[in-house]
Amino acid sequence: MNIKPIIEALLFAARKPLSPKELRAVFTGGGDEKPDPALAGYKRVKEAEIAGAIEELKVDYINDDRSFMVAEVAGGFQIVSKPDFGPWLKRLLNVDRPQRLSPSALETLAIIAYRQPITRNEMEAVRGVNVDGVLRTLLERGLVKITGRSGLPGKPIQYGTTQAFLEHFGLRDLEDLPAIEELRRLEAKKQQAVPPPAPAAEPPAPPTPLPSGGNP
Amino acid sequence: MVENDYKVRLEIFEGPLDLLLYLIKKTEVDIYDIPIEKVTKQYLEYLQLMRMLNLDIAGEFLVMAATLMLIKSRMLLPAEERAEQQARDETEEEEPRWALIRQLVEYKKFKDVAAHLGKRELMQEQVFPRHGGGEIETGSAELPLGDISIFDLINAFNETLKRAARRENLREIFEETFSVSDKLEEILWTLSEKGAVRFHDLFAHAASRGEIVATFLALLELIRLKQIRARQRVHFGEIEIVKAAA
Numbered sequence: 216m217n218i219k220p221i222i223e224a225l226l227f228a229a230r231k232p233l234s235p236k237e238l239r240a241v242f243t244g245g246g247d248e249k250p251d252p253a254l255a256g257y258k259r260v261k262e263a264e265i266a267g268a269i270e271e272l273k274v275d276y277i278n279d280d281r282s283f284m285v286a287e288v289a290g291g292f293q294i295v296s297k298p299d300f301g302p303w304l305k306r307l308l309n310v311d312r313p314q315r316l317s318p319s320a321l322e323t324l325a326i327i328a329y330r331q332p333i334t335r336n337e338m339e340a341v342r343g344v345n346v347d348g349v350l351r352t353l354l355e356r357g358l359v360k361i362t363g364r365s366g367l368p369g370k371p372i373q374y375g376t377t378q379a380f381l382e383h384f385g386l387r388d389l390e391d392l393p394a395i396e397e398l399r400r401l402e403a404k405k406q407q408a409v410p411p412p413a414p415a416a417e418p419p420a421p422p423t424p425l426p427s428g429g430n431p
Numbered sequence: 432m433v434e435n436d437y438k439v440r441l442e443i444f445e446g447p448l449d450l451l452l453y454l455i456k457k458t459e460v461d462i463y464d465i466p467i468e469k470v471t472k473q474y475l476e477y478l479q480l481m482r483m484l485n486l487d488i489a490g491e492f493l494v495m496a497a498t499l500m501l502i503k504s505r506m507l508l509p510a511e512e513r514a515e516q517q518a519r520d521e522t523e524e525e526e527p528r529w530a531l532i533r534q535l536v537e538y539k540k541f542k543d544v545a546a547h548l549g550k551r552e553l554m555q556e557q558v559f560p561r562h563g564g565g566e567i568e569t570g571s572a573e574l575p576l577g578d579i580s581i582f583d584l585i586n587a588f589n590e591t592l593k594r595a596a597r598r599e600n601l602r603e604i605f606e607e608t609f610s611v612s613d614k615l616e617e618i619l620w621t622l623s624e625k626g627a628v629r630f631h632d633l634f635a636h637a638a639s640r641g642e643i644v645a646t647f648l649a650l651l652e653l654i655r656l657k658q659i660r661a662r663q664r665v666h667f668g669e670i671e672i673v674k675a676a677a
Contacts, residue, residue: 227561286558293560301557308559315552319445321545329544341537344446344491347612355656361619372616384551385558393547394540 218242218260219268226272232291232382235262235269289381290388316356323349324358328380328392332362332373350374358383447495448538450477455535462535467506467528471499502528584630584661587670588647591634595643609642614649622659622674630661630670 222238242260269292273285286295296304304310316324319342326341327333338346353359362375381388444450454473455462478492505527621628633650637643650672653659660675 230561295561296559298554298557301559304559305557310556315556316549318545318549321548321552322445322541325541325544325548329541341534341541342446343448343495343534343538344489351656354658361616361623363623364620372620383555384548385555386551393544 217268218257218264219271221257222265222268223272226269226285226292226294229293232286232288232293234291235265237291238265286385287387288385289378317349317352319344319349320352324353324376324380327353327359327374328376328389331375332365333375334365334367334371334373336371338374446489447492448535449542450474450492451495451535452539452542462539463532465532467499467503471496471503474499498527498531502531583663583670584651587630588643591631591637591643591647592640595634595637595640609645611645611648611652614642614646615652618646618649618653618672619658622672627671627673630672633672 221242225238225241226233239260239262242254242257242265269285276284282300283294283296286293322342323338323346326338330337330341335346335350338350350359356379357377358380359374360377362373364370365373376389380386381391386392444453451470451474454470454477455465458466458469458473460466475496478496481492618633621633633646634643637646650659650661654661657675660673661670662673663670
């Protein structure tokens with residue numbers, strides 16, 4: 216049997232996104248006393264084949280105009296409904312007012328996502344405001360976690376984003392964030408203390424330097 | 432006209448940088464070429480307005496006002512003195528104007544990303560996985576304390592305090608203050624290293640009652656935030672603190 220329908224069944228029944236690695240483990244896994252003979256013959260399935268089958272599934276759903284799709288979230292694959300059906304599903308599942316993140320929470324989260332591991336002070340340096348409250352909310356919602364301690368004096372705690380963060384925003388991984396390379400570079404630049412962009416952009420000369428004793 | 436103006440300006444700003452970005456956008460100028468004088472004036476007007484309305488002005492807004500005025504004052508210096516000042520800045524620290532511009536540019540980038548994330552959040556709200564959107568995880572919500580009650584915790588806390596009182600007499604007293612948020616981070620750190628810790632071990636190195644109290648308050652706060660759980664294997668046994676399941 217082709218592995219595509221098997222993978223489809225696995226994705227269909229799974230409660231969480233499955234990574235190609237996890238999917239492969241289903242094929243290659245052993246240890247059962249009396250393995251089902253049906254399982255034999257798939258022992259050598261490779262991750263690349265699995266990834267290929269998933270791609271085919273994605274295309275199938277699009278071609279058949281199904282109401283669901285294969286989404287790539289947090290390093291795994293998951294069958295989800297298409298956004299067009301949100302209004303009905305929300306009613307069915309009784310989701311009325313989802314708790315959306317505040318602008319300050321989103322800002323802080325963006326900074327953490329790009330600059331992790333990052334300390335509280337470093338976040339505040341970018342935002343120009345205290346982040347205590349916001350950080351607490353983000354921890355509380357499981358979008359951010361403590362990742363370790365920085366080597367700076369006082370060994371401040373460092374924070375990073377979680378799997379739940381990727382899931383919340385439907386991101387494949389951190390590379391899925393816009394302009395991640397650029398924003399990271401900006402950071403690298405700052406650390407090297409590169410001089411400001413260009414003196415060419417100097418202020419357009421002060422509005423006529425005060426003529427001393429200009430009074431008649 | 433005035434009324435209209437106020438309405439726009441009363442948008443809630445996330446901080447001084449946000450307000451500055453707004454003012455720059457409103458005056459339609461390049462971020463690298465801010466008319467400091469004009470922007471400073473508007474900025475101060477805005478603070479004035481906040482004060483009139485009795486809004487709390489966060490300290491950061493005032494710090495920024497001072498920075499703006501510093502930049503403005505430097506720009507009023509005659510050209511030669513300004514060059515001199517600049518030379519000095521290069522050796523010491525970055526010129527405040529450039530430092531501010533760089534901060535604004537950087538902040539703006541993150542603000543844009545935040546907007547992008549906001550859009551994704553809305554989009555993601557419309558998408559449902561097969562089990563209906565993670566609504567199934569209940570249970571732990573009703574039992575924030577895990578298997579023990581607040582009274583067990585207070586009891587343990589009391590014992591710790593008593594023990595400390597005995598110890599305290601023998602020690603030199605250091606003038607040191609501990610904030611709850613420091614302790615909060617410390618506990619989380621310990622747990623992320625060890626996974627679990629015994630209640631009394633959290634206080635083992637506490638030097639003063641103040642520190643014990645701060646630690647205990649941090650503990651309660653973390654339990655409330657569901658970051659950690661307190662549990663007890665046997666009734667009246669040792670209380671163990673563990674990280675809450677993510």
